Amino acid sequence: MMEDLLIKSQEHLYELQIVTKEIRELVVNKSVPNNLKDAFDSYDSSIDSYNDSIDREESTQSILECVKNIAIYAENLGHNLNQSKDLAASLNGKGEEIISLAREIQAPIESRPVVLGQSNSEIKGVSFKSVKNDLQAIKTDHERHDERIKKLLGENESKISLLEEKLKVIETEVNDKLSDIDRVYTVTISTVTDKKEQIDKLLSHASGKTIAGDFEQSAIDERGMANWLRRGALLCMAMIVCVVGYSFWETTTDSFQWENSVFRIILALMLSVPAAYLARESAKHREQQYNHLQTSLDLKSITPYMASLPEDEQHKLKVEIANRIFASKDYTKVGIDSYPINVHEMVMEIIKKVELPSSTKQSDKIS
The missing domain is CATH 1.20.1440 (de novo design (two linked rop proteins))
Known part of the structure; x- marks a missing residue:
């Protein structure tokens, strides 16, 4: 109490x-x-x-x-x-x-x-001492608990500091790796760009050589065909010369017969048709040969010439060359010759020449 x-x-x-x-x-x-x-x-x-x-x-x-x-x-x-x-x-x-x-x-x-009495007083004193001891024990327990908490807090702070250091190291490593990746990416992009330009140049050069080679081969084919046609025309012309020459020679002999001479002259006129046709076709193939050969030479020489020009000028020149090479050709004049290839055409041309002066005279009279 x-x-x-x-x-x-x-x-x-x-x-x-x-x-x-x-x-x-x-x-x-x-x-x-x-x-x-x-x-x-x-x-x-x-x-x-x-x-x-x-x-x-x-x-x-x-x-x-x-x-x-x-x-x-x-x-x-x-x-x-x-x-x-x-x-x-x-x-x-x-x-x-x-x-x-x-x-x-x-x-x-x-x-x-x-309550009086020594025993009661001593018991009360002992009881108070027990209360004091209990309070001291509680205080000691609290102090020990506080020390344990402080120790745990110190350990946690140490662990947190260690984790922060590790995170800084990891962050530094990640930043270094990202920098390396960016550098490699930049170098790769630059390399790919350079390789692309080189490939474009090689493809351009290869395609130019291929196209030039095709035109050169076409020129060779056209030259061969023109030569064969020219030989055929020369052969026909030689036969005509022989027939006409023989006919003239026969007129100097005693056994001359005009029927045979007329027949030979007709034969010579007939041979003039294939001779003229072969000569005309040979001229056409020869012209194609020159065109193909000139195109091939232009394609071969244009690459080193364009290398010294600015990029804009190169594109303009490429467009002009492409338009000239791949533009549609005008074939309306094909088949129009400056000379006839048979007797009928020769006669028609003579009539035109004769009619033209007479019509001119009539118009002068009317005026």
């Missing part, structure tokens, strides 16, 4: 100590009445007596008496504070609060039942 009363009194003592500490902070370094100073001194002395009894591990009853003295001096302090008109306004009722706490401490102690 007394131990419970002591524990409750200690709770009120803590509250009382807080209030007196606040009052002391308010009046420190200020002029106060002498009786108020004596009240503070008496209160402090009672506190010292209480602490000494605790240290000496006195009986619970003795400690309660010390607590009672503290309450008495605290109540006296409160009355002195209320009597000081200069401090009453600044303390805001602190004196009444001290008096109330002092009475709450003093009343239970004065009304407690008192």
Whole structure:
């Protein structure tokens, strides 16, 4: 019972100590009445007596008496504070609060039942010591728990610092790898671009050589055909010369027969048809040979020529060459010859020549 009363009194003592500490902070370094100073001194002395009894591990009853003295001096302090008109306004009722706490401490102690006897006193003293030991054990356990928590916090901080360092290292490595990837990507793009330009040049050169080779081969074919046709035309012409020459020679002999000569002349005229046709076709193939050969030479020489030109000029020149090579050809004049290939055409041409002057004369007469 007394131990419970002591524990409750200690709770009120803590509250009382807080209030007196606040009052002391308010009046420190200020002029106060002498009786108020004596009240503070008496209160402090009672506190010292209480602490000494605790240290000496006195009986619970003795400690309660010390607590009672503290309450008495605290109540006296409160009355002195209320009597000081200069401090009453600044303390805001602190004196009444001290008096109330002092009475709450003093009343239970004065009304407690008192049991006389040494054994009872010793038992109470031992009980209080047990309470103190329990409080000390709880305090020790809390301190040990706090140390363990601090240790765990320190370990966690160390782990966090280690993780942060590892993350920084990983971040640095990742940034280096990304930089390497960007550098390799840039180099690769540049290399691919260069290779593409080289391939385009090679393809352009190869296609140019291929096209030039095709035109050159076509020129060779056209030349062969023109030569064969020219040989055929020369052969026909030689036969005509032989027939006509023989006919003229026959007129100088005694055995001349005009029927045979007429027949040979007709034969010569007939041979003039294939001779003229072969000569005309040979001329056409020869012209195609020259065109193909000139195109081949242009394609072969245009590449080194364009290498020294700006890129815009190169594109313009390529467009002009493509238009000239791949543009549609005009074949309307094909088959129109400047000379006839048979007797009928020869006669028609002669008639045209004869009619043209006569028509001119008639128009002059009309005018």
